[in-house]
Structures are given as C-alpha cells and as structure tokens.
Amino acid sequence: MSALDLAAIFLALVGLVGWLNVRFFHFPTATAMVLVLKSSLHAIDFDRCRRMQRDPPTGKITIVDIARAAGVSIKTVSRVINQEEGVGDETRARVLEIVTTMGYRPNVSARSLSSRRSYLIGVIFMRVGAYHYVGEVQVGAMRACRRAGYHLVVEQVLPPEAVGGVQGFAEGLRDARFDGVVLTPPTCDDPEVLAAVETAGLPYVRIAPHREFERSPYVFMDDRKAAREQTLRLWNMGHRRIAFIDGPADHGSATRRRQGYIEALRDRGVELRPEWIAKGEFLSLSGFDATERLLALPERPTAIFAANDEMAVGALAAAAKHGLSVPRDLSVVGFDDTPTAEAAWPRLTTVHQPTAEMAEAAVEMLIDGFGDERLRARVAARQLDYSLVQRDSAAPPPA
C-alpha cells in the first residue's frame, strides 16, 4: 500500500471524506499535502539514482524505476520512450536524461505482449544454399532492422521435396509473431508460402517476385534493362557475335535477362540466331556445357554473356579447356556480381545486383508500413539501381 493510499484513508478517517474524489489522490483543499508527497518522492529518487549508478547496473531497471526517479507516472515514461506526443519538453528531457544515465532499455517481451508488436522481422528463404544471395539479403535487412530497433529472424521454408516443408514453416510463422516478413525468391512466388503468410495475417514485402505484382508490395531491379546494357557493352567493344547462356525456364530473372539480351541485339539490328542462346541451369557446370556447345558452332561467338556469374565461371573453365585465353580470344561476362565473380580468373566483368539494398528497402517498407494501416492494403513497389562492373573478362574481340 502506497503512502498516497494511506493518506487517503487517513483523510477519510479524520472526516475529510467529503472531499474525496473518485480517485483517492486529488484533494482540492489539501494541495500542500500533494506537493509534499510529490517532493518527498523526489528526495527518494535522487537517492535511488545514486544507488543505481553505484551498484552494478543489473539490467533489471524497469519503467517503474525510471518513473519514480523522474517523478512521473510510468505512462509518461512510456510516452517518452515511444516518442508519443503529449509530453512537455521539460518532462521529456528529464525522463530522457534519467533513461540514459540509468541505462534503461524497455523489455521487449512486455512491450510486445501489450502492444502486439514483436520487433521481429522474418526473412524467408527456401534454399539457404544460394549462400551469397542469402548473405547479402541478411546484411541489408539487418542494417534496416538495427536502425529501427528491430531484430532479424531467419526462417526457412523447406524445399517441396522435404517432408513437411511449408507445414513446419507455417507453424513457425504462427508462434514467432513477426511484425512482418520479407520473402526472397523463390519463396516470394510460391503459392503455398504466400497463403501461409497471408493466413497468418502478416504484412510482407517480396523481393524480386516475378508474378502477381499487385498481390503485395515488393522491391525489384530492372533485370531486363541491365541485361540489355550488359549486351550493349559487349557490342560497343566491337563484338558482333554475342552468345547468351540462359537460366532455368521457370526463373523469372533469367527470363528478363534473356529479354534484355534479345532486345539489345534487336536494337542494333542484329538478326537473332536461336543457336546463340544456350540453355543453362544457373550452375557452373551447366555454364561449362553450354559454352562447349557454343564454341562448337561453325560461327563461334566472340563474346559470351552468361545469365549469372556461376555459369560465367563455368564458361571460363570451358574456355581454358579449349585453350582460349579470356578475354583475348573470348570475352565472358556474367550477372549478379557475386564473390565468385571477383574470385574468378580472370576477374569477371558483370552486373552488380543491389541485393543487400533491396533487402534493406524491403525491411524499411515493412517497418514504415506498421505506422498506418497494414501495408498489404496499399501496393507499393520500389525499384533499385543495378550497376555495371568492369573487370578483366571482357575486351574487344580479336582482330
């Protein structure tokens, strides 16, 4: 029982009950007493503050401690913490000061229990095998999270062949209570995954989806345009026989990149030869095989544009096998700018995909969206810029 309660009862006893208001604490005629009570609180608080600073700051400081120290209610502290309005400048400053000197950090569990926010963002992957991509996504997402005081939880949808793939994922989704999730390809186009996320009622942003663009906000880059530029770069170096190693048919970005390649050739009035487009699977080995086929053509290409870096590396290997020196005898360019591209020999000329930035943007969109009504309602898309990376694997064709 607090001093205030006691006082209230006391007043009642001495016959001042009539003055009692609904709350025990407001006594119009006993203003002095309230003041005294308040100031006595102040006295206690300084003491407490000092003790806190002296003693090991056992991270056990709660909002109550701050409120007491500042001589305000916990609600006011809460307001300050959450940057709500309706707090006087002076009060705000005092609270903030105490918060920092006492090193107070709100308890996330309590906060999320009462506010229904977990301060957790999930990133959903299918195969964590696309290591570089996953890593970049995480770096970017983490950046955005940290800025906003969020944390990043990684969640994997097991690939279809695994038992209980989406099942286990959906369950995890339900009790993790994410504030929102970021879907990376290919999960961002997986109907089951989308359904799971939507039934869980979670806001989500997709990265580089390739269909149902109106279904949710998303982030993307213009693969087609980038591929077009990449092709034109070769053209401008003087190449006229430019081959393309395609990616898997069901892979959206592969398709868009192929379109860009085709478009560039069309632009330059080159008749498109089907045999110049070799099937690939986005894997190094498939790039190797494709290159062998291309090099076996009667009119051998002078440049090869692989739809991703890994296949480009395969192309380099094939070139080496055929005794071709890159870029002297053959130019090879890739796409994505993975570490492989930098590590390859020769270092690969490629297109930098702003993966980290896309993830960062996605998380930002999520967090921004929490403010007003759930983001999913409004559809938004954010486009990020690629950039051409000039390294050592492309040069003008042999004279």
Add this chain to the structure above:
Amino acid sequence: MSALDLAAIFLALVGLVGWLNVRFFHFPTATAMVLVLKSSLHAIDFDRCRRMQRDPPTGKITIVDIARAAGVSIKTVSRVINQEEGVGDETRARVLEIVTTMGYRPNVSARSLSSRRSYLIGVIFMRVGAYHYVGEVQVGAMRACRRAGYHLVVEQVLPPEAVGGVQGFAEGLRDARFDGVVLTPPTCDDPEVLAAVETAGLPYVRIAPHREFERSPYVFMDDRKAAREQTLRLWNMGHRRIAFIDGPADHGSATRRRQGYIEALRDRGVELRPEWIAKGEFLSLSGFDATERLLALPERPTAIFAANDEMAVGALAAAAKHGLSVPRDLSVVGFDDTPTAEAAWPRLTTVHQPTAEMAEAAVEMLIDGFGDERLRARVAARQLDYSLVQRDSAAPPPA
C-alpha cells in the same frame, strides 16, 4: 486485498457509500460489495468477449479458452503445454486433445515475459561475407531451433573498422533477450564480443574457437587430424613432393591444418622443406599467387594441398595458366568442401567440414543447458567428424 478494496470497505463502513462514483464501484450495500467486486471482474470479461467477437475473430485462442473448454484451470493447461509433471494422465490427454483440435499456440511474448525465456537463439557473425559458412551455420542452427520450438535471430558484429562495431552489437544483445547465442569465428575469439556477451549474462556456445577453450562450451572438429589425413591421402597416391598453401597467420584453423600437414610428412619421414609451405590468405587470388611461386621451384611439387577450397581454386587457375592439366600433371586438394569445390573445374577433392552439424550441436548444447543451471558454468566441448571427399582434382603423380 488491495488498498482500493480496503478503502472501499472503510468508506462503506463509515456510511459514505452514497458518495462513491458509479464508475468506481457500484454497490448498493456493504455486503453486496464483495460480490460486486468479484463479479465486476466478470463484467469486464464479458466486455472483452464481446469486443473479441466484434473485432476480427482472429484465431486468438488463449490459454483461458483451452482451460474453459477442458474444464480445468489455466495453470493445468500451462503444465500440460510445458510438459511439467503433476497432471493426471487423463487430464493431460484431454487438454492435449483440446489444444490440438482448437489449434492453440501459446503466445510467445506472454510466455517469455513471465518465464524470462525468449525462445530466441542468436547467431553472431562478423563478416556475413563468408557466405557459404554463414549459410551452413544457419541451416544447422535452424534445424536445432525448429526441433525445440526456438527461432533463430542473426546478429552481426560489425568488423572493427566499422563505426560502433561492438557497441551497436552489445546494445542489440541487451534488448533482444536471447536465451543464448552461438558465436562463430572470428567472433568467438574476439575479446570485446566475449565481454559483451558475458556482461549481458547470456549463455553461449562457440564454434571452432582457437583459444581460451575453458572459457565456455564449444563445438569443434579436428582440423589437424583432417589435414594430416588429407596429406596422407596424397602420399598414398604416390606423391612425394607435396606442397601446402597456408592461411592467414592469425587464423586458428589454418594453423591447425598446417600442423596436420607437417605431422603427416614427419610421420612418413619426409624432410620438411620450408619452401613447400607457401603463404596464402584464404582467398582465391592468394592461392593463385602461391601456386605460381610453388610451380617456380626447381623441384616442382606434384601435389598442392591448399588450406581452403578457395585457394585451391586459385591453384587450379594457376595450373591452367601454366598449361598443367589437373589432375594429370598436378594434383590439387582443398579443405572445407564449399560449393566452390563442387563447382570448380575439375571438381575439387577436399575435406568436408560439418559446419551445419557443428552449428546444430551448438544450438542443442545451448537449449539443453537451459534446463539446469546456466551452461556456462560447466564447460563442455563437442567434437564432430570431418570426412574426406574424393572428387576429380587429385590423382597419382605423372610417371
């Protein structure tokens, strides 16, 4: 009984019931008061129920619903959920049944607020740039987490050169309230990081640390022995001039691998030639350079053992440059079994490091440790097995 109740009773006694605001409590007489007090709680509940029904009837099933449905108290439901003892078989079965049919999932925030467990495990990385490694760690860690109903949060310690590296990390650590964290190299040997984790009072397990082994539990594999076997494999193929490409001096596993290499040669009575150990930096290019130096030796080695796959790939490139066919003219082996090894041309013979399994074990150790007194007190280590991976880059030396 709260101060409020006391006051109310007192007021009632002194006959001032009439003064009481309706909104405060509504009780006609003192006797009725207690009842009203209790039932007022119920009233609130009904209110709440109605609100619930009006508002999106989202599957917000709580422990109360289950308890009501099962005709038991919420505590009993809690016991069943948490597999505590002290519940009759029949009761337990009934509750479990209802839980599953109603699809109840406990609210993580509430749970962690009252139990001080967050069901969150953090994995700490420094450079997410070691993509393959990071990916593998996550896959393994996630496996263990999902099994135990935990979630995996990735946390990055910015490298020393970045502003506020450990600083920002430590703050994140404080409010994320992890139940435990897994430290991956090189964070597992970083004094600042260790200090941050320890002052946060978090249990942690390190993966492949290379000093202060008694400081915490950890998981590791025997790099030295693996490297020894890898070397002996070459020896057994008939190689007698086996060179080694070393890693960075401050890198524990590089050191251990070198030791294994040296040990193997000693075992076979080979005089160790310092020039056969070439400095490398764990990067592709450094493997390339090192190989060039090795190939320039008067007595050219017939096999090269690179301390990691990336350098081995560099070695392959150097071999190609010198017109040497691998493995016919030169054998090259790596270490780690990263995807690069599989993607290289020829596919790299290497040592498989059970990265995912190590992470899985680390998380398991953490979760197991939560049961009894905090794990850090007891020091434990778990060793995992490597395995030799035979691919195409090693063969008997040319006759």
Add this chain to the structure above:
DNA sequence: GACATTTCCGACAGCGGTGTCAGTAATGAC
C-alpha cells in the same frame, strides 16, 4: 479408522510494458 504423505490441481500474484480514459492546469474566447 486416524493420520501422514503424496498426487493433482487451482487461485492468484506477478512479469513489464501499452491503451484507455479521466482528470487538472493552462490557455483562449467572449
């Protein structure tokens, strides 16, 4: 059958915040 132990279960007080709503002081309008 009386009494001591277990076994099983429930009431209730937190956990540490946020949301709601009511109240006071200060300000503006007339």
Add this chain to the structure above:
DNA sequence: GTCATTACTGACACCGCTGTCGGAAATGTC
C-alpha cells in the same frame, strides 16, 4: 470573470502466460 478548449499527465486495466503456494483428494501406514 466565466466557460470551453487544449495540453499534459496519471491511474488502472489488461496483454497471456508462469511461479508460488496452499488446499483437496487419493493413497499409504499402522
């Protein structure tokens, strides 16, 4: 000066679960 507003602040219920403790029923003991 009175009354309506506005700005600021506080009390308290509540979020959904776990921990503690005590009571009732079932069981064991002699």
